[in-house]
Amino acid sequence: MMIILIDHLFISNFNIMKKLLLRLLLYVFCIVLILEVLVRVFHLTKDYPVRFVDDLGVERWVPNQEGYSVTGNRRQNFSKFNINSSGYNSYRDFEPSKDKMELALVGDSFIEGFHQHYNNSIGKKIEAKLNGIEVYEIGYAGYDFADQLHLIHQYQSFFDLIDHVVIDIKFEDDLTRNEYGILKERMKLESPMYRNLRHFKLLVYLQNIGAFSAARKMTTTLLSLGQNNISIHKKEDVNTTRKRYAKYIKNFQNLVHIYGYDKARFVLLIDKENTPQLFLDLLDKNGYAYIDFGKKINQSQIPTTLIYDQHWNNHGRNIVSNLISEFYKKSLKKQ
């Protein structure tokens, strides 16, 4: 009798819970649908331009695309980007010639500048300060020194027409390779799966505001369980750091050796405060010119980065564009 009663209770409970679960699922489904619409209507998340690897093995954006870049939540940073005919974000097309003076800024996402309207870019700010110079922003998120020198090498005839080239590098991030190769991980983002997932704007939004970071962290922790990963959290010792720096410096030299480096026209854009003295000594001894943006950026009383993002905001870009302009004003005067 008792067993029958318990079974009855269990079955009736199960049915009630099934009802609860089904209703919950229905609500969730409808809410997700509406949220997807809301994210699209208010344009809360960014558009992804399409990337490709061209015939010369250079990775860049498919030319002539436009869209909106959104950082963080509530569209607090919203800007339009315009991929020109060369496949880079800029208000102008790149048409260098011997009759004009041009300056190319080669770099990663900081130069690419999706985070600010393309009409208000670093390049345009420099053009306003250096009359008569056309500035070409050849920036692409994730470009490192290998990407940059490989690009210049492959498009040598194009770059030969450009009078000055500024190459933006971060010592810790951009010298990890000693030779160029197509990054398959990055190109995976163009796989059908990723492209299809990007159609769900709500998903893109959630990812951009960091809603999945906890899940990612948890997955990483679970996957690393049982593995000997004690060293992950260990602070790097001096010897290891020294070895790593030596490797990066060797990579720099190797890349210069493979792809060439025109010291007369090329200038590095670096953050001296985050660059080891060993590398700075190498630059000084071997006549590599550089512009340091770190001091001014770090000294600024007003924030130089965006909300939810470490890319330069308008103030940060003003500082960097001023530094580059000042550098060329001086060097052009000398000439």
Next chain:
Amino acid sequence: MLFNSLEFFIFLPIVFILYWFVFKKHLKTQNILLLIASYVFYGMWDWRFLSLILLSTIVDYFVALKINTLEHQTKRKLWLSFSIIFNLGLLGFFKYYNFFVDSWVDLVSMFGYHMQSTWTLKVILPVGISFYTFQTMSYSFDVYYKKIKPTRDFLSFAAFVSFFPQLVAGPIERASNLLHQITNKRTFNYNQSVSGLKLILWGLFKKVVIADALGPLVDDIFTNYNAYPSSTLILGAVFFSFQIYGDFSGYSDIAIGTAKLFGIELMSNFKFPYFSRNIGEFWRRWHISLSSWFQAYIYVPLGGSRQGKYKTILNVFIVFLISGLWHGANWTFILWGILHAVIFIPLLVLGQNTKYKNTVLAEHSKLPSLKEFFSVLFVFSIVTFCWIFFRSESITDAFGFIERIFTDVSYVSYSHPMGYRMIDYYILILFFVFYEFLIRKDERSPFNFKSKGLRFVIYTVIIFCMLLFYDDNIDRSFIYFQF
């Protein structure tokens, strides 16, 4: 484990399924599951401090049994004192030891003797210690006052002490309400579960959208108060009023909602305190479980209001003083408590403290009267002023903050250094106040509208707001965890 964490969103369904499907047949196994789940929940912070909960549980379990066997009042009192000394000893050591040492050194140095504070210890404050020690003590008190019979079921008692939804930040439950729910068989109730889910949603909104969104603004204004004019400082204090309310009442709602999923009803902890028309009403609506604890176990044993006006005033003063100290080992909290006592006592003398005991704002109308409106505004202003002491790092900072409000009287539009769009926050607060006003009559039914369509729209808006204000970069822990 935080309520607003991924871990909890995995943990809760697992415990729920095990509770209602796997362990449903036997109450004992269900309670063992609750106990294990609660210890896992707590252990995710720091498993070492589980020993303190266990110790407190063992002490009060046996003390209550002992008290129950004794008839002699002095002996009963002796055993009760043992429970009090033990629990307050734990609390005193982990929470107040360094504070008392430092205060002693400061006091001595005021008389010209310079001492070096070498006695302070590096003590970590165990999360929720103020809550569970008070809960276990209340059990011994209730047995002592013969309000309840002690339980012989140790596992159920341990589950009562450590019940995870309210373990770390309340509501501080009484054995008379919670223990019998744990010792008796629970059945799954659809309406109760739905009501629980709704409270969880509303609590998450208050935490994620109101409290967490305002957190960085409050932090900036209180940290850099020297650089801001009075308008910004007032804004900072008002923001903190909403932040602490969203944070704490949000936590309580999630706790109550979670308990409902397990067929357990916890007491209400907040009843729209910012709609109070005098400070007496505020204290019947703010952190109710703590206020009623103090009333039952401190105010009444001290004599309450039975021994003349002066003794009553003294008792009220003591309760507020202890309430301040309970919140934290800092003079700022003590002064906050004293300030509230000073505001409350005139009402008590005039017999106005219970004036609005059984009514709510705009009880029989859609809008409050002008008198009610200004009363609410007045009480909110006073409470907000007192929060300045609560939020400031030190007494010096609190007075510095207040001094600037009165000396640098100017208006400058505030903008956060990170450039957050401020209009979003103003709209958010207006929306929140308006919505709370709509639901002011029932704190346990935040979506009590007849139209299913309207309810659905509100759920969607609330989740949408969470997406709009979610910030992965901020500290998402609850303010009351530090108490």
